[in-house]
Amino acid sequence: MSSDIVLPGQPIPLPRGPVPQLGGGIYSRDGTVRASLVGVPQYSGSTLEIKRTRPHPPAPNSVILGSVTRLSPLQATLSISVVDGVPLPPGEEFIGVIRVQDVRATEKDKVKIADCFRGGDVVRGLVLSLGDARSYYVTTARNDLGVIFATSEAGATMEPVSWQEMRCPKTGKIEKRKCAKPEGL
Template sequence: MEEAEMVTPGEMLGRATELKAGKGAYVVQHNKNIYASLTGFRRIQSPPPDSPDQRPTVEVTGHKAHGPVPEPGSVVIARVTKVMARIASADIMCVGPKSVREKFSGIIRQQDVRATEIDKVDMHLSFRPGDIVRAVVLSLGDARAYYLSTAKNELGVVSAESSAGNKET
């Protein structure tokens, strides 16, 4: 077994052609490199023998990485921080029932707000800064944010403030 190496966010962990990105890691698409998104220890997991993808998985564990980490398919609770014409930015506060220990950013793209009539979505009518949303993680995105979706009936805004300042739930 190899010696565990301490890594910090942004540090290169390997190439996506040789490894898969696991928890605490992400792939930058333009250069196919895998980088750490957390401070912790670099670990390589062997693939299960029956897995069609036989690349080992590289992940960051331990240190601050022991809290919950968003991953594709996870349901998250996030606070909307900024709304623009095509995207809304949000800070992820919980992954499943557990609150996160580190700051994770998410982006909800216009096409991921709802399942139908995607072209008619008005981001400013869908979200306001301060809204609390339930969303599912689509992908690890890039170094800056996870891609989130609210395009299911059980997802979307769970708490908001009206333009008059009243709490809406």
């Protein structure tokens, strides 16, 4: 078994041999074993099950996913929706702040927030600390952190072309972003 999180309805790959007993969080339909909960399939004796993973608030060193809700010259504000790979329940959200000095590890004095993020971008970040009473300080100053999903002005899903640029597949227009390291670059 891998340690990959599965989503409800997603097929669960089984090892060769007899089908295991199915426990909580798992069902079989049309001969395919599927998840009924978000979580990691695990064996408990001879029974395959998914235990409900409890979402937890962000803590220092938590990897988060959030969407950009506000921009100012000094910071980008995120609505955090996933903490350490576990989606938060609907209606529960945390606020993250990426300060200009936390966008990247080098040339911090040359960072312009508007060249790194746009409203609606989905960002992978790392929680640095609890900021003030309302928000967490988040950094994108590693190669694997930054924008992972963005929509262009033409409404298309953009493709990363470098660590600081994304291209619209419809128009070919390049827009600046602080990208998480794209696969293969």
